[in-house]
Amino acid sequence: MKAFNKYIVVGVVSMIASGAFAQQTRQTNLYNYNKFSLNPAYAGASGCTEVNFSHVNQWVKVEGAPNTSFVSANTAFGRGWGAGADLLIDRLGLFQQVSANGAVSYGFSIARKHNIRLGISAGYFQMRIDPTDAIAFDSGDQIVDGGVQTASSLNTSAGILYQFEGLELSFATKQLLEGRTNFNFSGLDGYGLRRHYSAYGAYDIPLNKQLTLKPNILYRGVGNVQQFDFNADINYNDFIYGGIGWRTQVGLVARLGVNIRKLFFLGYAYETPMQNLASYGSGSHEITLGLKFCKKKKEEIVDPIAEIPPVPDTVTIMDTVVIATVDTVFIEKPADDDVTKAMLNASESLEFIYDKAIIVEDSYDPLNALTNILLVRKDVSIQLDGHTDGDGTEAYNMKLSKDRVEAVKRFLVANGVDESRIKTDYHGESQPIASNDTEEGKAKNRRVEMKIIME
Numbered sequence: 001m002k003a004f005n006k007y008i009v010v011g012v013v014s015m016i017a018s019g020a021f022a023q024q025t026r027q028t029n030l031y032n033y034n035k036f037s038l039n040p041a042y043a044g045a046s047g048c049t050e051v052n053f054s055h056v057n058q059w060v061k062v063e064g065a066p067n068t069s070f071v072s073a074n075t076a077f078g079r080g081w082g083a084g085a086d087l088l089i090d091r092l093g094l095f096q097q098v099s100a101n102g103a104v105s106y107g108f109s110i111a112r113k114h115n116i117r118l119g120i121s122a123g124y125f126q127m128r129i130d131p132t133d134a135i136a137f138d139s140g141d142q143i144v145d146g147g148v149q150t151a152s153s154l155n156t157s158a159g160i161l162y163q164f165e166g167l168e169l170s171f172a173t174k175q176l177l178e179g180r181t182n183f184n185f186s187g188l189d190g191y192g193l194r195r196h197y198s199a200y201g202a203y204d205i206p207l208n209k210q211l212t213l214k215p216n217i218l219y220r221g222v223g224n225v226q227q228f229d230f231n232a233d234i235n236y237n238d239f240i241y242g243g244i245g246w247r248t249q250v251g252l253v254a255r256l257g258v259n260i261r262k263l264f265f266l267g268y269a270y271e272t273p274m275q276n277l278a279s280y281g282s283g284s285h286e287i288t289l290g291l292k293f294c295k296k297k298k299e300e301i302v303d304p305i306a307e308i309p310p311v312p313d314t315v316t317i318m319d320t321v322v323i324a325t326v327d328t329v330f331i332e333k334p335a336d337d338d339v340t341k342a343m344l345n346a347s348e349s350l351e352f353i354y355d356k357a358i359i360v361e362d363s364y365d366p367l368n369a370l371t372n373i374l375l376v377r378k379d380v381s382i383q384l385d386g387h388t389d390g391d392g393t394e395a396y397n398m399k400l401s402k403d404r405v406e407a408v409k410r411f412l413v414a415n416g417v418d419e420s421r422i423k424t425d426y427h428g429e430s431q432p433i434a435s436n437d438t439e440e441g442k443a444k445n446r447r448v449e450m451k452i453i454m455e
Helices: 001-019 335-347 362-374 394-414 439-445
Strands: 047-058 067-077 082-093 095-110 113-127 149-164 167-174 180-181 191-193 196-203 211-222 225-236 239-247 249-259 264-273 284-295 382-389 420-426 448-453
Touching: 067 420, 082 196, 113 225, 225 249, 249 382, 284 335, 284 362, 335 362, 382 394, 394 448, 420 448
Parallel strands: 382 420
Antiparallel strands: 047 067, 047 284, 067 082, 082 095, 095 113, 113 149, 149 167, 167 196, 180 191, 196 211, 211 225, 225 239, 239 249, 249 264, 264 284, 382 448
């Protein structure tokens, strides 16, 4: 092992001398649980505050192999904004890398559900060489004999994220501004920060209420060196996560995680080399600890309202009613308050068959009352927002909230309301107004909110 370590040291030193060495960005196998580590555009993308700590021990049994600790935090603020920060300490033989960065992102939507986020980050990067324990073949080597050396530079990155329903695509550039330092060594090109590229693609496939499959691909590239990860991850009820992948030029990667009460995450990954270092090391270990805090949406408090008189099914309300040969009699249009009350009554009375997007018959009368008012108030459009409780996976609940809000829209359209007057959106379990720890709270979170859009 000592002999192998010598070759590592000599190889790294020679790469510095030739100017060919480029510092790699940190290696991680649990990026699916902390995507902010891949791309600054993910800052605030979840709408929650996330704090993650990771430690990676690569190439176990190889002396001087990479050893990395990483801590990050990101949150959402304002309307569409996100911010984050990270700190990294990485050791590789006689090298130690320290970096600290701050990030900001901004997100917007196109056609309501096509979500785009842009992110940038900047910070401090320091590389330290400590040859105290280095073993070199050549006496008088200026790097080994030069003692401890440090150099620093600006570290920048930029990225973009696109999300549409279960589809997710992102692209990022790390070490965007390239730089170089010779560590005060004369005649050497020195150490250089080289631009790295990464691209990520994933798609959520809900198999049932508890299981979601996520096939995903990660690409990394620097210069003419490229690497791909091909993964298949499974999510059980947003509680247990598992997956397996193949990393080109390396080998297999397996990962497992547990999400406790959707608040605390513990993840582990093991990378087993099948190429290159396979005969020297026993693989790489990574552990991640995460916290996720999501704000509850404030429940709207509405003053009690009087019961709306039922409208007979056999009566069709129109702008005008002609009675025999007498002049036209105009029925007074419902006021805005009447529209609001009808929507609130329909929303509070709305129920679906369990785990389906089928409206129960007991909800028909309040929806019919709302329909009749909308047929008179043609100047009013409405916004429907679908929500679910926390049971099931995020991907499943997102689809369920979409199907349910579309079921309400179909009901209104089938009864004569123009489709163009009904806007819809869906949020799954992401905007609870009560705790999902009780049945009462879950019942409040299963809802379709209705709002007036004046034209």
